[in-house]
Amino acid sequence: MHIFCFGISHQTANVEVRERFAVPDSALADSLTRLSQVPSVQESLLLSTCNRTEFYIVTQDQNLALEPLFRGFYGKMEVNDFEHLFRLPAVPSVRHLFRVASGLESMVLGETEIFGQVKRAYEAAARSGTTGRILNRLFQKAFHVGKHIRSATAITRGSVSVGSVAVDLAQQIFGKLEGRKIMILGAGETSERTAWSFQSQGARQLFVSNRSFERATKLAEAIGGRAVRFDQWEEEFRDLDILVSSTAAPHAIVTRAKLEPVLRMRRDRPLFIIDLAVPRDVDPAVHEMDSVYVYDLDSLQAIAARTLETRKKEAEVCHDLIEKHVQDFEVWLNRTAERAIAPVPIECPRM
Amino acid sequence: MNWSDRLWVELALTSYLTGFGYSVYSLATEKFLTPRVTFWAICAGFLFTTVYLFDRGHAIGRCPITNRFEVMVFMTWSMVLIYLVIGSAYRLSLMGAFTAPVASALLFFAFTLSPGESVVRRIKVNPWLEAHTSFSMVACGAFALACIAGVMFLVQERQLKTRQPSSIFYRLPPITALSIVNSRLLWLGFSLFTVGLATGFLIGGRINWVQAAWSFLVWCVYGGILTARVRHAMAAKWLAALSIVAFSLLLSTFWGIRFISDRPSL
Numbered sequence: 001m002h003i004f005c006f007g008i009s010h011q012t013a014n015v016e017v018r019e020r021f022a023v024p025d026s027a028l029a030d031s032l033t034r035l036s037q038v039p040s041v042q043e044s045l046l047l048s049t050c051n052r053t054e055f056y057i058v059t060q061d062q063n064l065a066l067e068p069l070f071r072g073f074y075g076k077m078e079v080n081d082f083e084h085l086f087r088l089p090a091v092p093s094v095r096h097l098f099r100v101a102s103g104l105e106s107m108v109l110g111e112t113e114i115f116g117q118v119k120r121a122y123e124a125a126a127r128s129g130t131t132g133r134i135l136n137r138l139f140q141k142a143f144h145v146g147k148h149i150r151s152a153t154a155i156t157r158g159s160v161s162v163g164s165v166a167v168d169l170a171q172q173i174f175g176k177l178e179g180r181k182i183m184i185l186g187a188g189e190t191s192e193r194t195a196w197s198f199q200s201q202g203a204r205q206l207f208v209s210n211r212s213f214e215r216a217t218k219l220a221e222a223i224g225g226r227a228v229r230f231d232q233w234e235e236e237f238r239d240l241d242i243l244v245s246s247t248a249a250p251h252a253i254v255t256r257a258k259l260e261p262v263l264r265m266r267r268d269r270p271l272f273i274i275d276l277a278v279p280r281d282v283d284p285a286v287h288e289m290d291s292v293y294v295y296d297l298d299s300l301q302a303i304a305a306r307t308l309e310t311r312k313k314e315a316e317v318c319h320d321l322i323e324k325h326v327q328d329f330e331v332w333l334n335r336t337a338e339r340a341i342a343p344v345p346i347e348c349p350r351m
Numbered sequence: 352m353n354w355s356d357r358l359w360v361e362l363a364l365t366s367y368l369t370g371f372g373y374s375v376y377s378l379a380t381e382k383f384l385t386p387r388v389t390f391w392a393i394c395a396g397f398l399f400t401t402v403y404l405f406d407r408g409h410a411i412g413r414c415p416i417t418n419r420f421e422v423m424v425f426m427t428w429s430m431v432l433i434y435l436v437i438g439s440a441y442r443l444s445l446m447g448a449f450t451a452p453v454a455s456a457l458l459f460f461a462f463t464l465s466p467g468e469s470v471v472r473r474i475k476v477n478p479w480l481e482a483h484t485s486f487s488m489v490a491c492g493a494f495a496l497a498c499i500a501g502v503m504f505l506v507q508e509r510q511l512k513t514r515q516p517s518s519i520f521y522r523l524p525p526i527t528a529l530s531i532v533n534s535r536l537l538w539l540g541f542s543l544f545t546v547g548l549a550t551g552f553l554i555g556g557r558i559n560w561v562q563a564a565w566s567f568l569v570w571c572v573y574g575g576i577l578t579a580r581v582r583h584a585m586a587a588k589w590l591a592a593l594s595i596v597a598f599s600l601l602l603s604t605f606w607g608i609r610f611i612s613d614r615p616s617l
Binding site: 154157158168169171172173174175264267268270287290291293295299302303310 | 514589
């Protein structure tokens with residue numbers, strides 16, 4: 001009984017190659033059934049995300065040949081495709097899965113989405129009946145390791161993109177974003193990405209204002225918000241919680257003098273301003289006002305860079321923690337293998 | 352104070368110190384350990400002080416605030432009681448990490464005090480005196496917790512203003528929640544203190560004017576802070592800072608007033 005992991009990932013192939021190996025969710029059940037029909041395969045699981053397609057196999061065949069299996073599974077394959085495939089034996093497979101579930105093999109180090117993807121892949125395989133004792137145990141252990149790494153280290157802490165950093169800060173100021181009023185000023189690419197980040201975190205009261213009203217309407221419709229004419233955006237300021245500004249204005253459009261009378265009416269309600277414009281849309285002196293927090297592109301990028309640095313340092317701690325879990329699993333695997341090949345006592349007939 | 356009384360308070364102090372030590376270790380090493388350990392350590396400390404206060408109250412037949420030691424333990428108990436109610440209601444992660452050291456410091460301070468004259472026999476109890484002292488003490492507990500919420504608010508505010516959020520920033524509650532909690536705790540403390548002050552006039556007998564003046568001054572300070580907040584929309588930052596200043600004043604003047612006063616109650 002041998003565990004193998006083979007497949008393709010963002011570390012071994014670019015997106016053009018990866019997309020040829022990807023297995024869509026709709027084809028997952030059928031793919032698992034076909035995989036389980038390969039004669040030497042005892043247990044199988046297929047993990048397919050945008051960054052990786054990996055096969056976890058338990059087989060009696062110690063020298064399981066990759067090429068025929070892949071040709072049989074995918075049908076037509078290009079000769080160069082095999083250069084991008086990786087193949088890991090038992091213990092490295094276990095280590096690899098634990099690292100994948102912990103987000104250590106992800107393109108964005110420490111991201112947590114992969115944990116859910118691994119979980120869904122396992123559930124699909126369990127439903128299809130292609131997992132058995134070994135893979136069940138291996139994946140349960142992987143979920144335990146993923147949770148342990150997440151809670152015991154800072155690998156998932158903070159954010160590493162400008163949009164996510166802005167959302168994190170907003171949540172540390174306001175808590176839940178559902179009832180918060182957010183205005184996107186300028187419908188450029190960066191502000192659009194930030195608007196999507198807010199929308200994905202539950203923000204529902206989104207307003208978009210842009211010099212081109214048509215463009216504002218288009219973005220507002222996409223994110224489920226409301227478009228506001230550019231000459232009217234200041235009227236909305238009084239009830240605003242978050243302002244994402246990214247206009248092409250050559251000078252500051254939000255100044256201390258403009259804000260002071262508005263803030264008096266707001267009665268100490270916090271205001272979070274994300275200034276993504278270059279040159280900046282917000283006068284730096286606004287940040288000195290009570291209950292107003294202004295973050296420009298540089299400060300957001302600096303936080304993202306610090307988080308990434310922390311995560312890289314934490315990856316070493318994670319490695320040591322994972323190694324202990326790998327050793328535990330190896331002990332269990334060896335014991336299970338010994339039991340499987342233990343001679344059955346034969347009762348000798350009396351002479 | 353007999354050895355078993357002392358034991359319960361020592362156990363409570365040990366529990367609070369355990370919670371505090373665990374939080375410090377978690378924050379210093381950035382291991383992000385579960386805050387539940389701190390929470391349960393505080394619960395254990397609360398239980399031990401409850402047992403002590405119950406035993407003591409049973410023995411003397413009245414609310415156990417008859418000497419400096421008991422007053423300190425009762426104040427700690429009140430503060431932790433409010434933390435347990437507020438903390439779980441608002442799910443204020445890490446508030447325990449700030450509450451445990453204050454509780455430890457108050458109990459440690461209690462041990463450094465000479466207990467003074469203590470009532471050991473059942474005496475005729477004046478219900479107004481009981482109400483006055485207990486309301487005032489629980490109000491002090493609320494003010495203490497408002498002070499803690501104020502410290503947490505200022506930590507968050509500083510990190511936001513310097514634009515350099517550290518790991519503690521993401522573990523503290525949102526600044527808006529801290530501002531609301533700070534404000535509500537001040538209101539709670541102020542309301543309880545007002546009831547305590549009012550019942551003080553119903554005790555009867557000779558009025559201790561030194562203590563009455565001090566209580567009125569405390570009432571005015573907190574009343575002034577809340578008026579500034581409501582009438583003039585004082586910034587949350589100033590509310591947090593003033594709740595720290597006011598509680599520090601309350602705590603430091605409390606012992607001076609008791610020293611020059613000859614009455615056992617507040």
